[in-house]
Amino acid sequence: MDGEKAGNEQMSLRERKKRLTYQAVSEAAIAMFLERGFDKVSVAEVAAAADISKPTLFRYFPAKEDLVLHRFADHEDEAARVVAARADTESPLDALRRNFLDGLERGDPVTGLCDVPQVLAYQRLLYGTPSLVARLYAYQSRSEAALARALGGRVQDRLAAGQIIAVLRILALENWRRIDAGESAEHVYADAVESAELAFVQLRTGLGEQR
CATH class of the missing domain: 1.10.10.60 (Homeodomain-like)
Structure with missing residues (x-):
């Protein structure tokens, strides 16, 4: 022993x-x-x-691209972990919505709602380099696969995971674009929350409750 x-x-x-x-x-x-x-x-x-x-x-x-994208490694299975750790009474979509809104409130860089200069410089490097953007999709593909497994691994789960990961990516990118254009995170916050709520309503309407 x-x-x-x-x-x-x-x-x-x-x-x-x-x-x-x-x-x-x-x-x-x-x-x-x-x-x-x-x-x-x-x-x-x-x-x-x-x-x-x-x-x-x-x-x-x-x-070489992984030297930059290493920061995403800890977040690669975040959506899957959120779904796996949710309460029995909470649906996957509700758990993911809660997690994203919490991230917005914290100014988590993964949500795009962060105006810390060092984070902005990193994101400009990332989104301004085509090979890094292409490599980022490989990370997101693994996020999608992990979430699909957490949802159950069926065809409908893979379809749901693809849509969810795409929505999270689009929300984060929209937040980052506004901040990169000169708006503060504080100014963008209310719109970011509204967009997130709209996105999860659309997911729920189109996908139904995943349990």
């Missing part, structure tokens, strides 16, 4: 170290991309700045 506990602790230590390495390399890369532009910084330069070899970097990040 003691050996098993020690093994688990060692695994936890390795996982923590791995996560810290992921974060450190990603943050170093993003800083370089923001300063010089995504296409003007090579993977070799990022590896050198992080004091690791290029092959080691690719073991952590399969593609």
